[in-house]
Amino acid sequence: MTPLLSVRDIHKSYGARIGCTDVGFDLFPGEVMGIVGESGSGKSTLLNCLAGHLSPDRGEVIFDTRTDGPRDTLTMSEPERRMLGRTDWAFVHQNPRDGLRMSVSAGGNVGERLMAVGARHYGDIRDSATDWLGRVEIAADRIDDRPRAFSGGMQQRLQIARNLVTGPRLVFMDEPTGGLDVSVQARLLDLLRGLVREMGLSAIIVTHDLAVVRLLADRLMVMKSGRVVEAGLTDQVLDDPQHGYTQLLVSSVLQV
Amino acid sequence: MIRIENVSKSFTLHNQGGAVIPVMANATFSVAPGECVALTGNSGAGKSTLMRMIYGNYLAASGSIIVGDTDVATAQPREIIALRRHTLGYVSQFLRVVPRVATVDVVAEPMLAVGVPRDAARARAEELLARLNIPETLWGLSPTTFSGGEQQRVNIARGFAHRYPAMLLDEPTASLDATNRETVLSLIEEAKARGAAIVGIFHDAPARDRVADREVDVSAFTPRRAA
Numbered sequence: 497m498t499p500l501l502s503v504r505d506i507h508k509s510y511g512a513r514i515g516c517t518d519v520g521f522d523l524f525p526g527e528v529m530g531i532v533g534e535s536g537s538g539k540s541t542l543l544n545c546l547a548g549h550l551s552p553d554r555g556e557v558i559f560d561t562r563t564d565g566p567r568d569t570l571t572m573s574e575p576e577r578r579m580l581g582r583t584d585w586a587f588v589h590q591n592p593r594d595g596l597r598m599s600v601s602a603g604g605n606v607g608e609r610l611m612a613v614g615a616r617h618y619g620d621i622r623d624s625a626t627d628w629l630g631r632v633e634i635a636a637d638r639i640d641d642r643p644r645a646f647s648g649g650m651q652q653r654l655q656i657a658r659n660l661v662t663g664p665r666l667v668f669m670d671e672p673t674g675g676l677d678v679s680v681q682a683r684l685l686d687l688l689r690g691l692v693r694e695m696g697l698s699a700i701i702v703t704h705d706l707a708v709v710r711l712l713a714d715r716l717m718v719m720k721s722g723r724v725v726e727a728g729l730t731d732q733v734l735d736d737p738q739h740g741y742t743q744l745l746v747s748s749v750l751q752v
Numbered sequence: 753m754i755r756i757e758n759v760s761k762s763f764t765l766h767n768q769g770g771a772v773i774p775v776m777a778n779a780t781f782s783v784a785p786g787e788c789v790a791l792t793g794n795s796g797a798g799k800s801t802l803m804r805m806i807y808g809n810y811l812a813a814s815g816s817i818i819v820g821d822t823d824v825a826t827a828q829p830r831e832i833i834a835l836r837r838h839t840l841g842y843v844s845q846f847l848r849v850v851p852r853v854a855t856v857d858v859v860a861e862p863m864l865a866v867g868v869p870r871d872a873a874r875a876r877a878e879e880l881l882a883r884l885n886i887p888e889t890l891w892g893l894s895p896t897t898f899s900g901g902e903q904q905r906v907n908i909a910r911g912f913a914h915r916y917p918a919m920l921l922d923e924p925t926a927s928l929d930a931t932n933r934e935t936v937l938s939l940i941e942e943a944k945a946r947g948a949a950i951v952g953i954f955h956d957a958p959a960r961d962r963v964a965d966r967e968v969d970v971s972a973f974t975p976r977r978a979a
Contacts, residue, residue: 524830682851689850711850715829729808729829736810740766747767 498560500525500666500698501546506555508545514722515541519555521717521727525665528692528699530713530730532706532745538722539702540670546700547587547668548577559584559666582612586659590671592651596643596658602629603639605658613662628657632687649680653687660691667699673708685711706749710734718742753918753949754783754806759815759825760975761801775801779815779973785917788940788950790964793971799953802970803920806951807842808832819918837865841919843911845926847903849896855906856881856891862914873913880909883935901927912939919943921952925959937963 499522508515516538523529531539544550546557548569557569562584569577581587589595596605606625607615615621626636632653634646643651652672659667672688673681689712692699701712709716709730716733718726718741726739737743759779765771776798783789791799804810806817808824817824820839822831836842841862850858859877864870881891884905890898895906904927911919924940925933933956940963944950954960960967 527830686850686852714833728811729832731809732811735804736763738764738811743766 497524498566499523499558500527500560501700502556502558502566503546504556504558506542506545506552506557508541508550508552514538515550516545516719516722519724521724523666523698523700525698526696527715528697528701528713530709530716531700531702531719532704532709532716533719534704534745537719539719541722542719543668543670543700543702547585548581549587582609583662584665586662586664586667588652588655588659588667588669588672590674592643592648592655595655596651598643601640601642602634602646602654605643605654606661609658609662624661625657628661629654631691632657633683649676649684652676652684656684656688656691660695660697663695665698667697669699669701669703671703672701673703673705681708688712706734706746718745753785753820754951755816755818756781756802756806757816757818759802759805759817759973760813761798761805761810762813774975776805776973777975779970781968783918783949783951785947785949786944787966788944788952788964790960790967791951791953792960792967792969793974797971797974799970800922802973803842803922803951803953807836807840807920837862839917841911841914841916843908843919843921843924845904845922847895847907847910849894849903851896852894854892855886855895855898858895858906859909859913862910866914868914877909877913880913881906883939884909885932885935901929901932904928905932908936908939912943915943915946916948918949919951921950921954923953923955925954925956933959 501523504520506519507517519542531542533539541550545552558566559569560566569580603622603625606628607621610621610624626639629636629639634650634653643654646654673684676684685708701709703709713730716728716730717724718733718739720741726733726737726742733742734746737746757780759776761776762772762774779802791802793799801810805812806819806824812825815825819835822835824832856874856877859880860873863873863876886902886905895903908924924936928936937959940950952964
């Protein structure tokens with residue numbers, strides 16, 4: 497099987513400081529990988545390098561494109577990479593305001609991404625927008641409201657709908673449940689879990705919440721000071737951590 | 753079906769002075785299709801550790817753990833996930849509940865994951881829940897708020913939903929009343945009859961005598977403490 501995403505030797509430094517270094521892995525279709533670590537461990541830097549928001553100093557990010565097979569996205573032309581970002585890739589930001597257009601209606605936010613890939617029929621666009629709002633549990637009568645009028649949890653769900661409407665194959669998520677209260681988190685996680693299973697998505701999820709990765713991720717990478725210190729099956733890494741830092745991380749979680 | 757050779761395991765506690773605790777050495781045994789092997793030994797002998805290593809939940813330090821045609825000790829995460837989906841079932845002592853998912857869907861999930869059509873999966877889930885005496889009024893609710901015994905029965909229904917060729921059972925009859933215990937024992941016997949290889953931990957001695965063909969004493973694999 498060809499990996500959907502093949503990452504080789506990613507290195508990014510900020511001046512003399514290391515952002516992340518020596519990172520490499522293969523992600524296969526349908527796999528969900530979690531990246532955990534304390535803040536400053538380089539997990540967001542890595543995610544942004546993979547998603548093309550930052551350019552790493554060296555390394556390769558090879559994506560198995562629909563038309564041309566495996567291509568290094570770092571050496572692609574800008575229009576090609578943008579096209580990828582609108583079709584096969586999706587990015588869910590921690591703060592929904594970074595991923596939504598706050599002055600456009602909820603339906604418009606979802607429809608915009610469809611229009612970016614060529615949809616022009618207003619009725620069809622509105623129908624898919626309504627369908628997607630339903631899937632993320634936003635009532636159909638809120639379609640013309642602006643995201644500003646939504647709660648934080650609803651905004652996050654709207655951002656997910658906007659991202660998934662074009663049927664991407666790879667989703668990057670940066671702390672998708674950060675800043676939400678626990679009941680809203682549970683609902684969002686359940687939703688994400690269902691969508692990932694139904695659509696056969698591959699995803700890379702950055703979080704510092706170990707409960708989130710246990711629920712969503714098949715595999716886990718643990719980062720510290722810009723390096724991957726441990727990687728493996730999620731429940732194995734959490735239940736039988738090998739590296740000292742992972743042991744510290746797992747034992748620091750408060751029992752409810 | 754399950755073959756374990758020279759498996760050893762130790763825990764290193766990096767944050768507690770780097771203490772190394774050897775817990776298992778040279779564990780070797782195998783289980784044939786249709787056979788049930790009971791792991792025995794005192795509490796702390798390493799029964800659950802061994803079972804978790806077979807499931808890939810704990811990492812084996814050395815040796816091989818062959819289940820079907822996968823070596824769990826060296827397999828990639830996705831190989832272990834595929835193994836767990838199709839071949840190897842695990843009934844633990846506790847149900848890990850996902851909030852907001854209805855009981856019947858919790859039970860049907862392993863079947864949906866291997867491509868059983870939704871209607872057939874739900875029908876089998878309902879049949880198992882009925883056999884395990886979970887009242888029909890609870891099927892549509894999340895098991896989060898169920899009693900301990902009810903959760904355990906949901907867990908068993910989920911574990912037996914897909915007909916795995918290999919199964920690990922960690923105290924399947926614990927905290928069950930006589931009727932439900934009987935149902936669980938007959939589920940185990942049915943699994944054996946269709947050719948499943950089973951490794952079990954049973955503190956309930958009569959249950960063990962009834963379903964197990966052989967016993968493996970895990971304390972034989974416990975490393976001697978350095979004198």
